[in-house]
Amino acid sequence: TRSTRPQRLLRAVQQKAIKGDPQSVISAIDYFCRHSEWAMNVGDEKGSILDSVVCEVCPTTALELGTYCGYSTVRIARLLPPGTKLITLEFNPAFAAVARQVIEYAGLQNKVCLVEGASGDLIPKMCQMFGIKTFDFVFIDHWKDRYLPDIKLLEECQLLRKGSILLADNVICPGTPEYLEYVRNSPHYESKYFKSHLEYTKVEDGLEKSVFLG
Numbered sequence: 001t002r003s004t005r006p007q008r009l010l011r012a013v014q015q016k017a018i019k020g021d022p023q024s025v026i027s028a029i030d031y032f033c034r035h036s037e038w039a040m041n042v043g044d045e046k047g048s049i050l051d052s053v054v055c056e057v058c059p060t061t062a063l064e065l066g067t068y069c070g071y072s073t074v075r076i077a078r079l080l081p082p083g084t085k086l087i088t089l090e091f092n093p094a095f096a097a098v099a100r101q102v103i104e105y106a107g108l109q110n111k112v113c114l115v116e117g118a119s120g121d122l123i124p125k126m127c128q129m130f131g132i133k134t135f136d137f138v139f140i141d142h143w144k145d146r147y148l149p150d151i152k153l154l155e156e157c158q159l160l161r162k163g164s165i166l167l168a169d170n171v172i173c174p175g176t177p178e179y180l181e182y183v184r185n186s187p188h189y190e191s192k193y194f195k196s197h198l199e200y201t202k203v204e205d206g207l208e209k210s211v212f213l214g
């Protein structure tokens with residue numbers, strides 16, 4: 001049977017990147033998506049905004065909703081100090097299988113914990129599974145209609161603390177109107193929009209950075 005796009009993306013990493021070199025994995029995926037097949041990775045333009053926020057936050061606990069092929073997982077994990085773990089949640093087993101191999105190729109498997117399942121089921125288990133009290137940083141890039149319910153769930157499970165940072169992809173394209181309306185109008189968040197472009201295109205998109213105020 002025909003290979004899937006994530007499998008072809010993984011093959012491009014294995015053929016073009018240097019094992020153990022996260023930057024070469026990132027570059028190989030960006031090259032593949034620009035010159036062979038578009039894929040819904042956060043990409044290099046929004047990716048550098050993601051990098052700057054991660055470096056500013058220096059999280060000791062970090063969560064990613066929506067692993068896909070592991071591109072943003074590698075971007076985040078490569079910046080984390082030793083001893084810090086990024087927990088990433090992925091619903092689709094086939095995507096998770098590819099992401100594990102991409103993360104391992106980058107040599108970051110010891111900094112990442114990929115959990116298969118739905119964020120709605122897994123978020124309430126973060127404390128019992130990992131002993132996590134609160135997250136310093138959350139990157140949100142999964143199903144767009146799950147952004148709002150999942151941050152409300154993070155609040156309910158008391159997994160956010162004063163100063164926790166949420167960074168949401170695609171707030172313009174494909175768009176997350178209910179999420180934006182909530183974080184921009186809630187007294188519990190201070191929000192800022194980082195204008196950019198949809199990965200590998202000239203279409204406008206951007207990231208919304210929201211600080212939880214407690």
Ligand SMILES: O=C(NC/C=C/[C@H]1O[C@@H](Sc2ccncc2)[C@H](O)[C@@H]1O)c1cc([N+](=O)[O-])cc(O)c1O
Nearest residue numbers: 040066067068089090091092095118119141142143
């Ligand atoms: O649809 C988009 N992203 C949805 C991503 C979804 C990812 O998260 C889980 S869903 C899940 C994971 C965990 N828990 C529950 C559900 C899916 O299996 C996929 O790996 C998207 C679309 C475009 N676009 O241009 O169309 C651009 C983007 O940057 C995008 O992120």
Ligand SMILES: [Mg+2]
Nearest residue numbers: 042141169170
């Ligand atoms: Mg996205």
